[in-house]
Amino acid sequence: MVTKSLLEFPTDYPIKIIGRPSDEFRARVHAVVLRHAPELEAGRVRERLSGNGNFLSISYTLRAESRAQVEALIAELEQCAGVMMLL
Numbered sequence: 350m351v352t353k354s355l356l357e358f359p360t361d362y363p364i365k366i367i368g369r370p371s372d373e374f375r376a377r378v379h380a381v382v383l384r385h386a387p388e389l390e391a392g393r394v395r396e397r398l399s400g401n402g403n404f405l406s407i408s409y410t411l412r413a414e415s416r417a418q419v420e421a422l423i424a425e426l427e428q429c430a431g432v433m434m435l436l
Contacts, residue, residue, distance in 0.1 A: 362413035365436040366426060370398060370405035374431040378407055381429050385422035386411045404433070 356362075368374045375396075383389060386409075393410040413419050426432055 356413075356416070358416065359412055359414050362411045362419055363408065364411065364422070364426075365406050365408045366432055367404055367406045367434040367436070368431040369433070370402065371431070374405065375407065377429055377431060378426070381425050382409055382411070382422065385418055385425070386413075388412065 366378050368378070379394075389409065389411060395408045397406045397408070398404070399406075411419075411422075423435060426435055
């Protein structure tokens with residue numbers, strides 16, 4: 350049985366990564382994202398600190414070329430030190 354993807358590629362794909370705020374966390378996450386989306390433009394990245402400053406969310410809007418690309422990115426981010434949640 351073949352399942353049809355809900356997304357048609359290429360597409361803009363938003364992903365939010367949440368962890369504790371630090372330069373190391375930011376650098377690790379950004380390195381992973383750039384490995385999977387090397388053409389990422391700086392204007393497609395946003396950061397937001399939680400109200401009490403305990404958490405940092407980094408939002409990316411990637412130009413995803415395939416489902417495999419997105420799945421590989423998510424799998425690597427799930428293993429990335431400091432990542433607490435992916436949305």
